Amino acid sequence: MTPDRPHHILLPVRLKTIVASFALALVLDFLPWPNLRLVPEFVALVLTFWCVRQPRLVGLGVGWTLGLLIDAGNGVLLGQHALAYSLLAFLAISFSRRILWFGLWQQALHVAALLVFAQGVTVLVRLAAGAELPGWSVLVGPAIGAALWPLVSYLLLIPQRRPVEREEPRVM
Amino acid sequence: MEHSPPPFFRRGPAPVVRLAFFASLSLALLVLDARFHYTEGLRRVLAIAAYPLQLAATAPLVLGERIAAYFSSQSALRADNAKLQARLLATAEDAQRYRAAAAEAERLRRLVGAAERIERRSIPAEIVYAGRDPYSLKVIVDKGTQQGVSAGNPVVDDAGVVGQVTRVYPFTAEVTLVTDKDYAIPVQVVRSGLRVVAFGGGSSGMLELRFIAPNAEIRPGDLLVTSGIDGTYPPGLPVATVANVELDAAHSFARVLCQPAAGVNRGRYLLVLSGERRLPPYPVEATSPSERRRDKAPRAPRKKDQRDTR
Numbered sequence: 001m002t003p004d005r006p007h008h009i010l011l012p013v014r015l016k017t018i019v020a021s022f023a024l025a026l027v028l029d030f031l032p033w034p035n036l037r038l039v040p041e042f043v044a045l046v047l048t049f050w051c052v053r054q055p056r057l058v059g060l061g062v063g064w065t066l067g068l069l070i071d072a073g074n075g076v077l078l079g080q081h082a083l084a085y086s087l088l089a090f091l092a093i094s095f096s097r098r099i100l101w102f103g104l105w106q107q108a109l110h111v112a113a114l115l116v117f118a119q120g121v122t123v124l125v126r127l128a129a130g131a132e133l134p135g136w137s138v139l140v141g142p143a144i145g146a147a148l149w150p151l152v153s154y155l156l157l158i159p160q161r162r163p164v165e166r167e168e169p170r171v172m
Numbered sequence: 173m174e175h176s177p178p179p180f181f182r183r184g185p186a187p188v189v190r191l192a193f194f195a196s197l198s199l200a201l202l203v204l205d206a207r208f209h210y211t212e213g214l215r216r217v218l219a220i221a222a223y224p225l226q227l228a229a230t231a232p233l234v235l236g237e238r239i240a241a242y243f244s245s246q247s248a249l250r251a252d253n254a255k256l257q258a259r260l261l262a263t264a265e266d267a268q269r270y271r272a273a274a275a276e277a278e279r280l281r282r283l284v285g286a287a288e289r290i291e292r293r294s295i296p297a298e299i300v301y302a303g304r305d306p307y308s309l310k311v312i313v314d315k316g317t318q319q320g321v322s323a324g325n326p327v328v329d330d331a332g333v334v335g336q337v338t339r340v341y342p343f344t345a346e347v348t349l350v351t352d353k354d355y356a357i358p359v360q361v362v363r364s365g366l367r368v369v370a371f372g373g374g375s376s377g378m379l380e381l382r383f384i385a386p387n388a389e390i391r392p393g394d395l396l397v398t399s400g401i402d403g404t405y406p407p408g409l410p411v412a413t414v415a416n417v418e419l420d421a422a423h424s425f426a427r428v429l430c431q432p433a434a435g436v437n438r439g440r441y442l443l444v445l446s447g448e449r450r451l452p453p454y455p456v457e458a459t460s461p462s463e464r465r466r467d468k469a470p471r472a473p474r475k476k477d478q479r480d481t482r
Contacts, residue, residue, distance in 0.1 A: 023225065030222070030229035032301040060187070064194045068201075072218030073226060075310055075339060075346045078211050079201030086194035090187055129206050131308075132353065132374060 010160040013054055017159045021046050022066065030073055037137045040145030043070060044118055045152055047085060048111055051092035052099050053156075063089035077129055084121040088114055104150040112146030212339075219341045226312070226344075230300050292406060295319055295444040297327075300344065309349040309372070311335075313442060316343045324404060326445045332410035332433030333357065333398060334442055345444070349436050350411065351377050359411050360399035364389035367399050370411060370430060377437065379412045381428035386419055390428060406445065410434075 025042040033039045050058035067082035099110045204210045297313035325337040327347045339346040355372035370379045394414040400407025412430035
């Protein structure tokens with residue numbers, strides 16, 4: 001299996017890109033979707049992406065804070081997404097080297113497992129709090145999220161892929 | 173971690189330590205929220221932080237709707253207008269009769285010295301977005317404490333009771349729908365006067381009457397209205413229609429399924445009824461003063477988490 005190394009060296013990531021991508025993911029999560037069970041958790045997807053790509057910049061703290069925001073915004077039990085996202089960030093950081101070795105679709109398989117795990121954590125928390133079993137449809141969101149992984153990685157790497165041409169020619 | 177970094181690269185505490193820290197923090201929050209409800213302040217702050225993002229999320233939709241409304245055809249507008257005029261005429265008569273009846277009832281009540289009912293203020297609200305929680309049926313509306321909404325207010329639409337405000341934030345409020353699994357509402361069968369408690373049926377979108385005696389006066393087609401006994405809901409609002417009465421010899425109770433009267437999953441505009449009837453405190457048998465105004469319907473099971481009558 002050939003490693004999917006980029007053909008050119010990526011620019012260092014800018015903090016602005018990360019913040020903007022998280023804000024966009026939050027907005028997408030808060031959109032009034034008609035059928036919420038079929039919608040992937042965009043924040044989880046973007047969080048996985050940055051944890052895999054930039055494990056030193058984005059980690060558990062970011063995941064926990066975002067999860068708390070999601071909990072409050074959705075009016076659910078405070079802390080369930082925080083728990084799920086910090087676990088997700090931990091796993092994504094632990095497997096970041098391994099995941100980056102594969103091609104985009106094989107990466108998507110890994111991401112599917114991570115997203116299903118995060119969903120499972122929230123389901124367990126809800127069951128512990130007295131909810132009924134949600135049924136198999138909870139797996140649809142993570143599956144669609146994983147299918148979006150190649151698109152997300154392509155889009156989020158665009159800012160770093162820009163060729164360095166703005167540099168002015170130096171006059172020696 | 174598959175690879176451990178050399179100790180001379182400083183990376184802060186090890187990931188496992190961080191995970192333990194954040195996981196225990198989350199678990200502590202979960203317990204505090206689920207058991208003790210101590211986190212309302214934090215939730216409010218976070219909700220305010222999330223509010224601009226929610227607004228941004230719904231803004232394109234609202235804009236699209238406005239544009240669509242702008243370009244809606246003249247004939248559609250005129251047809252709508254004619255229909256509304258007809259409905260206005262039909263309801264105007266009802267309204268006048270209601271006003272006369274209300275005045276008369278007030279006079280009579282004063283005669284018998286009963287406590288005067290306070291008039292409720294209705295606050296029109298719009299659903300800004302549905303709760304992203306597949307386990308509970310909640311919606312967020314665009315009116316909050318700033319507009320006079322408070323927790324416990326009933327929410328109705330043009331056909332009947334939609335739900336109840338369970339949490340309020342400064343600019344938004346969370347409405348739990350009548351079909352939510354944890355929801356209970358005291359109702360009365362219009363035909364027979366039987367008082368019962370209706371529970372949400374969860375994702376089925378129905379209401380359920382539990383612990384009904386098999387010989388109770390209830391049959392399909394019966395209309396259920398709020399009984400007004402708990403003081404939270406004004407009496408007489410339509411709640412549901414009985415759809416199915418299951419009599420099973422294996423159980424000692426009948427299971428009654430009801431179709432909600434309001435468009436619980438349709439429509440975007442709701443009416444929040446603020447203001448509350450002040451009732452005398454519950455007699456001393458109650459376990460704690462916060463549990464007063466419990467519904468006094470016969471055979472009503474005591475729910476352990478009766479959020480709606482707080």
